[in-house]
Amino acid sequence: MSLQANAQQTQRDGSHDFDFEIGTWKTHVKRLVHPLTGSTSWVEYDGTTIVRKVWNGRANLVELEADGPAGHFQGLSLRLYNPESHQWSLNFSNSAVGTMSTPTVGEFKNGRGEFYDQETLNDRAIFVRFLISDINPNSVHFEQAFSDDGGKNWEVNWIATDTRVSE
Numbered sequence: 001m002s003l004q005a006n007a008q009q010t011q012r013d014g015s016h017d018f019d020f021e022i023g024t025w026k027t028h029v030k031r032l033v034h035p036l037t038g039s040t041s042w043v044e045y046d047g048t049t050i051v052r053k054v055w056n057g058r059a060n061l062v063e064l065e066a067d068g069p070a071g072h073f074q075g076l077s078l079r080l081y082n083p084e085s086h087q088w089s090l091n092f093s094n095s096a097v098g099t100m101s102t103p104t105v106g107e108f109k110n111g112r113g114e115f116y117d118q119e120t121l122n123d124r125a126i127f128v129r130f131l132i133s134d135i136n137p138n139s140v141h142f143e144q145a146f147s148d149d150g151g152k153n154w155e156v157n158w159i160a161t162d163t164r165v166s167e
Contacts, residue, residue: 015081016057017088017108020135025049025162029066029073032157035146036121043070049162058083090115090130104130111135127151138164 029045047066054060062077074095081088089103106115113132118125127147134141144158
């Protein structure tokens, strides 16, 4: 058996990693208004997130609607599982922009999801990190951070805590 074949055998099937999140959630979001500028001004939103399974769990669609002092926010995320790489791509959009962002790509290990990409912010190349943690049947924590120094330092700019709505 080749090393490549052996490595493929040991890769875990993560196609159902997001099954825990299917359903309706109460959402509390904090967003840093001007990331990577030294700003400490945050806005907060409260709302609802609905997660629907697509393709028998190998994809899901997330709809977020929230309100706060900064106004109404509508977000959409399409998460796709790649059976070749055993990784997920998380594609995000909001109603104000109407286009999908660069997907963050990654996987779950030891009960924590880590997803990364490279984007441009204010004409500078940055790294983006999206973490999913503190996962249990009734709540989950999401955190996005940016780095403009190659990943040495990270500034958190999006924090969401979801609590399951009893059905």
